[in-house]
Amino acid sequence: MIGSPAQRLSVQVRTLADSYLSRALSRRASSLAHAVPDDLRPVKRREFHDYFVTHLPSSSLHPDARGPLAPFHKLPRSESVPHTGQISHSPTSFQPLVDRDTTVVRIPLRSAKHHFGAHSSRGTRSYNEDTYQAGVIDLPAFAKRPPASLTIRRRAGEPEPRESRGRDTASGDPQVFYFGIFDGHGGSECSTFLKDWLHEYIQDTAAAFELRSSLQRDHGGQFPCGADPASGALPIVQGGNAKRIAELEKILVKNWRTLVGGYFKRFVPAHFSHIGKSVLPEGQGQGEGECESKGVTIEEILEYAFLRTDLEFVSAQAARRDDEYMKVGELVHQDDILYGTSHPRSLNLGGASRFKGGSTASVALISTPTPMPFWHPNAPSSLLVSHVGDTRILLCSTETGLAIPITSNHHPSSPIEGSRLRRYAATFVTDSFGEERMSGLANTRAFGDVQSKRIGVSAEPEIHRIEMAPAEYSFLVLMTDGVSGTLLDQEVVDIVKEARTPDQGARDVVSFATEVTREGDNTTCLVVRLGGWERRQEGGLGSLGTKESREWRRQEATDPRRSRR
Structure with a gap:
């Protein structure tokens, strides 16, 4: 026991207060056991395609x-012709x-070092809480249709170009690539859960919403709403079951209000376009609003999938027994008799006690309008980024060589996040490092963090869509705060420019961040090759803009007198 009797009483009162919140969450989680739509619970795990399929x-x-x-x-040499990709007058024998x-x-992404690279280090921590995922996701295409000049059919009998191209999926669309990076805090349970399940929820949400491709015509010979090649408006509205979408969105928002309350009592997701709208049966025209009411955007799919994933994780943790309040006088609560010490869930997250930590997440999806892979210099593509927390995603401009940040850190110091949470979070404090925190958390948006959900910590994603022209960008970088908190964005980009392959670039970034850091946090970096990879040194100063500062930082880090300062 610690301190005086008054201190021991204070500890017991505070622990009992936490127990009431824990039991309230357990009751709500138990009441919501049958409120989750069955078609959005992955019953049978599908093998994740961590490879891509191509034609060679x-x-x-x-x-x-x-x-x-x-x-x-x-x-014979006289009958051979150069391999130029198009052969106009080849010999008959050829x-x-x-x-x-x-x-x-089939090419595994982990082995495709010229297309993708990933590296991770635990730093000085006892274990690594970072995880990542990369592969092909079963999702209809969401890319903008290419101009007619790129899709015109060849004349009969004319051979196709002899170039590598991606394989179409079973639905006839080009493959959609998925890259995700997750930074856990308080343990690796949540980040591992997101690595294994987040892509499953995205796929299941698209199937439940009956999402249709933005590249294919419907039965009436028309393109989905907003996907007409003549329309350049964003976001692209794709076909879907509007009535089903409205029902699922209302159930999700209601479950958040019932389970957590607090911040979620007046919570309406930004991209939920079907809540509060009357959906007419199919066949009844709605004039100009018909397209909007019947369609769904890929941004709406991602936001629903993120919130559904977080709800499943939080409700599964809330239904577990919290061992802290069980140690106070060895009390037996009535809830343990009514609901038991465990609650059956479709997801086995491991462990009998509640996990109070969480994880950040940054996900990048790339869809192409043609079978040509997105890393081809002549291929346009659509990049969709969904982000929660302080993991970071960068693009490198081929023309200027500059780092282009796509995400922003969800910290209490952010004006947007601060204004969003001021009325709920009563404790904004500044720690000894000068960083502002909310209830001990540095991130205002995260998965998990069960005890902080009522004050507004949520998994509402920040979503950005970027239409990438051929070779407009050289590469894509995904990294945790162990890298972004130590290195500048331009330093990360310049390090990758000097690497021969994306795999080497990811290793060099992690090695340099680990070498010069003073905190020793977990560091993870993913590098994805884009169309302008071969020209990555041409824009601006190449990698020379930060070369001198990086050399100075390396010398300072290796200086033996540094430890005496």
Whole structure:
């Protein structure tokens, strides 16, 4: 026991107060057990596709059984032609080489070091709470339709270009790539949960909303709402079941108000466009508002998926027993008899006690309008970023070489976050490092953090959509605050510019951040190659803009006299 009897009494009173909140959350979580739509609970885990599928021209390594009997590499020199991608007048004996099918190849992203790189270090911490995910997600395309000049059909009998191209999915759309980085605090339970399940909720939400592709025509021969090539307006409204969407959104908001209350009593998500709108049955025209009421945007899909994922995690933790209040006088509460010490959930998060920590998240989705992969110099693509917390995403401009931040830190010092939470958070304090905190938390938006949900800590994502022209950007960087809190954005970009591959760039960023840091936080960096990768040194000063300052920081970090300062 500690201190005087008055101090011991204060500890017991504070612990009992927490127990009342814990039991209230447990009762609400139990009452919401059957309120969650079953079609949004992943019952059977699907294997995540951490690889992409591409077409490669057949070669001697991947021979085509329908080709000529003689090997191609033994053709006479006079009958061979350069591999230029398009062969206009090839010899008759060489014609089977042009017409034969390409080979479908699976390439794991972790092995595609020239396209993607990831590296992580725990620093001086006892364990690493950072996680990440990369692969292909089962989602309809959300890219803008390309100009007609890029989609015009070739003349009959004209061979296709001999270039590598992505494989279409089962729905006929090009693959949608998914990159996510998660920074846990208080433990790795929440960040691991997001790594394993967040993409599942995005896929299930798109299926429940009946999201249709922005590239394909509907049964009437028309494009989905807003996806007409002549329309350049954003966001793009895609086809969906408006009546079903309105029902699911109302249930989600109601569950948040019932389970948590507080901040969520007047909570209306920014991208929920179907709440409060009357949806007419199909077949009844609505004039100019018909397109808006029947469609759904990919931003609405992501916001719903983020909030649904957080609700599942919070309700699962609230239904667990908190061991702290059980130790106060070994009291037996009536709730333990009524509801039991555990609550059956569809998600097994591990552990019998409540996890009070949380995690930040930054997710990047890339969709292309054609089968050409997004890293091709001639390929346009659509980038969608959904962000919660202080993980960070950067783009490198090919023309200027400058770092372009896409996300902002959700901290109490942010004017937007401060004004959003002033009426709920009564305790904004400044710690010894000069950082403003709210109830001990540095992030005002995060997954988990059960005890801080009532005062406004939520997983409402900050969503940005960027239409990337061919080779407009060189690469994409996703990083945790262990990197962004130590290095400047331009320093991170310049380090990647000097690397030969994205994999080497991710390693160099983590190594440099670990070397010069004074805090020793977990550091994780993901680098994704884009169309302008080969020209990454051409814009501005290349990597020379911060080279001198980086060398000075490295010398200062390795100075043996540094420890005496």
